[in-house]
Amino acid sequence: MSALTITLPQSLYTAAQIREAEHEAIHRGQCSQYDLVEQAGSAAMAILDSLEKSDCRTLVLVGKGNNGADALVLSRLLLARGNTPRVALLAAGKTPEHAQALKAYVNAGGEIENFDEDLLAEAEVIVDGMLGTGVAGELSEPLKQCIEAVNEQRAWVLSLDLPSGVNANTGNIIPVAIEADVTLCFGGLKQGLFTSRARHFAGTVMYASVGLGEILAETQPAAQRVDGGFLKDLLGRRARDSHKGKSGKVTVMGGNYGMAGAVRLAGEACLRAGAGLVTVISRPEHQLTVNANRPELMFWGCELVDMEVYLRLGWADVLVLGPGLGKDDWAYNLYKAVGLSDKPCVLDADALNLLSKEPCRQVNRVLTPHPGEAARLLGVTITEVEANRFDAVRKLHQIFGGVVLLKGAGTLIYDGNMLIVAPVGNPGLASGGCGDVLSGIIAALMAQGLETMTATVAGVVIHGEAADLAAKDGERGMLASDLMPFIRQLVNSDLI
Template sequence: MTPQLVINAGGELNMETELDTITTRLPQVIYQAQTIRAGEQAAAKQCGVSMNQLMLAAGHAVFEWLTQVAPTLSGQRNIKRVVVLCGKGNNGGDAYIVARLALQRGYQVTVYATDEVSDGAQAAYQAWRDSGGRQLALTEFNTEVDADVIVDGLLGSGLQGEVREPYASAISACNAHPALTVAIDLPSGLSADSGQPLGCALRADATITFIGLFAGLFTGAGADYCGQIFFAGLGVNDAFDAQQAAWLQRYQPQLPLLPRRAAASHKGSHGHVLIVGGQPGMSGAVTLAMQSALRAGAGKVSVACHPQVQAIVAGGMVQGVATVEALQPMLKQADVVVLGCGLGQTDWAEQLWRAVIDSGKPLVIDADGLQWLARYPRQLQSAILTPHPGEAATLLGRDTAWVQQQRVEAVQQLQRNFGAHCLLKGAGSLVATRRASYLVDRGSAALAVAGMGDLLSGIIAALWVQNRKTAQNLSGAQLDEAQAMDNDELVAQQALLTAVWLHAVAGERAAEQGARGTLPSDLLGIIRQLVN
């Protein structure tokens, strides 16, 4: 149940229920910044709430964090000195409300603000002044200011272009200040949609966001700037959700990840993955993909690699493949093919790439497989593409900076251009399918090492092949061709999302011993635990 806003005769906020106004249990849907800015007024109107009352509710939510959460996060039971940074817009209005409430509660409050106040923030600003509050110029804020907590109300989701003065200097000083910092709605300077700093951005210990979630809180560099994320629906979020279309879904898997295996099953019951790649000098890529596919539960994994590396790729069903003719029998037996790990850019690589692409097999395409696809683009109806931002840029004919600034648009454009399910790797990985787009907000910096992508390709293929076998067993021969294609599309989507989540969580667990120095092979045992 969502708390309903009630404003008493004195203009203060009451709640009709005893529910907390802030929570770390975040909604599952994510919206574009412009959708939230444009839609919050309509949602408030439907709930009989004015924009001033909505701002008052936001201020109360931040004040609740200050009184109930900040002492625990800071390690100080007795927080006294609160510095509030106010911009000219609605975030500044929220901040003026926090300042007034803190002053009335007996905190030592200092406000640093811009000279301008927007029309939307005027009421909050005037209430601050009427309570006896005064402010200093924002230019006077510096690292020597006494503060236990700093409240960031400088810039919001409407920021266009890079941060300018005096905001840039204030953000820099705040980042260098030892006080606990909380951002209102979004850390100042962070792009609400991409999670990239717009020139510079404030690094908060906590962020309290309202009504709907921004993608930038989770993807790109967002995790480095937002700290712990709290949510307050302000009593209008249910109405907002009913009125607006989601941009992304936050993916949470249903456990168990895979159905329990039948006691009478055999290796053929759990699918055959073929990995095609491994040119001379790049045997490690196919080895990692092979190992992760096995650890994630594929019944059989074969590797078609260059003859010169066959002896190096130990274990599994490894065959040196010099020609397309030698590859064909392996392709015929495979249920899902991983294409590109260590494939290279030679004539040998191109011949194998073309043969696999033309085979009609379900494909997981990574690394050099994506480079060849950029050279010879085509629609792929039964494929999963797994680029990192650099590879995505090549596929789209853009540069990496554009991809990182437009991460959601980039992954959705990849899906449209190639027809496949598409993953855009990186912090806050994004997945675009023909049905919807998703964000997987799990992971760790421990994954930032060569070979992790090969590991992920093997996991995707293993989950896909197992899910395909399960779906085939359940459906029997009752589906027509269109229904079978639709069913396989759902199976592929689920395998991709689950694999990205599993890989990310395995990275988190590996990082418990330290993010630095993690090897892809360190995740193999964890992967086995997670799929079971």
């Protein structure tokens, strides 16, 4: 029996890396290709047992490759248990392992059927063994129809290795994919499972090493996954002689006409994440909005970028530019002033749109684009960005430098050396102001002394974990300001 775990590894791999690990295991004489298939099928059986699904009326959908072979092994094991699954072969097998698994299943008394949508109506459990990592280009029309028919059912769905239709490397789907309740990933976790459309289709991800753990431990991962555990022991207790000047100073700039709330949210998030002093530079008429319920924020009303603005840039340890900034002359002058500063900076929102018009590379800054802003920075469409978020974040760093944080379902963070995937948060974050809060958190952590990449990753995790805590009353209708008390809780998590 292969190792089976709900606690997921941090390392993420491409489909090619998993294939290379399989070949290496075979080359070392540790197993045969069919041994891997047997281990995968056994792990799937263990999942059904652990979730009390092994006695349910089961339909197994079998593809032509080794993902289908895995499904056939599972079918044989179900049969041995006394469960008679309905097994539908969607295409003739194409691998020796498929033929061997099919023969073993038939010899055990199993029967093979052609796929018919009527089979779906009787199923309580559907096992998806159609494609796995075998997505290449557009799906055939019969396969698309099968996937759509499965998704219309109310049966519980287990996908083997990957939901059929999901790209293992990008998380994108072409153009449909199985909506799984559980995805059991074999060998190593595929990087695409934790970002883009796959966040919706994968359901709960579980993992079975199938004997490849030792070899993959020798392989440099394509990316690393982070979750709430990243925050453990990150900040620690403050020194008993701390004072506000030692706790980090941040200047937040933005809030053009009608957008005062953006800088207000970013400024408060800075304070809640532990910054000692925060100054907001915005339109003069926005002081009441900024200070009415948060008098702890300092404020400077700016009509023109004058010496007072430059003094506040020099005073800060970290700058934030972009929340509610706009793109008029006032916004552009603030953007140029920040460009003359040597202070670390978090650029968000319209600061990124201004950067797209005057591209420049800089080391000590964090860029926080959502897919639309990333598309403008790269001169491509949003569809192209989302088709391969991993490529997009690398290209953004190549052009602009610093640390790049590509927002979305499964945020990506890249500094030129390490690529982090943060599958944190929930759809409640899809509301105005949440990005401003994130920028404030990151800046506060940088101002408190965390290295830029670490502060960015921690900021994303705090933001996502705070959203999960805030969503206890529901994701729909959750506001950016609802995150504030939980931000404070999370930056003090070492004390809980």
